[in-house]
Amino acid sequence: MKNEDEQLDKDIKQLNDYANKFLSKLSLMEENSEKISEEVEILKENWNKKFPELEKRSGDLEIIINKNKSNREVIFNSIPEDLSMIYKRLLKAKDNVAVSKVSAGSCSVCHVKFPLSTEEQLILGKEIVFCDNCGRILVII
Numbered sequence: 001m002k003n004e005d006e007q008l009d010k011d012i013k014q015l016n017d018y019a020n021k022f023l024s025k026l027s028l029m030e031e032n033s034e035k036i037s038e039e040v041e042i043l044k045e046n047w048n049k050k051f052p053e054l055e056k057r058s059g060d061l062e063i064i065i066n067k068n069k070s071n072r073e074v075i076f077n078s079i080p081e082d083l084s085m086i087y088k089r090l091l092k093a094k095d096n097v098a099v100s101k102v103s104a105g106s107c108s109v110c111h112v113k114f115p116l117s118t119e120e121q122l123i124l125g126k127e128i129v130f131c132d133n134c135g136r137i138l139v140i141i
C-alpha cells in the first residue's frame, strides 16, 4: 500500500512537471503569437499607407511609357525604310540592342576601342557607322 502511494505521488509529481513545462511553453507561444500579430498590424498599416501612393506611381509610369511608345513610333516612322530595316535586323541579331553609344573612343557594348578613322566618320555624321567588333550602330550622344 505504501509503495502504491509512493508510486502515485511520483506519477502526480511527473504529471505536474509535465503540465508546468507545457504551460510555460504555451505562454511563450502566446507571447510570440502576440508579437507576430503586432508586426502584422504594422505591416498592414504600412501597406495601406503606401498602396495608394504606389498605385498612383504605377499609373503615372504607365502613362509615360505609353507616351514614349507613341513618340518612338513617330520617330521610327520618320526614319528612311532602308535604315529602319537595318535597325530591325540588328535588333533581332543583337539581343535587342542595335545601337551602341560611343564612350571614350570605344563601343559601350563590346568595349572594343575603334580606330581614329571611325571616330572621324562618326563626327562627320554622313553615314551610319558600325562597330567593327560587334556590328552595332555607333552613335555619339
Ligand SMILES: [Zn+2]
Pocket: 100, 107, 108, 109, 110, 111, 112, 131, 132, 133, 134, 135, 136
Ligand atoms: Zn561593339
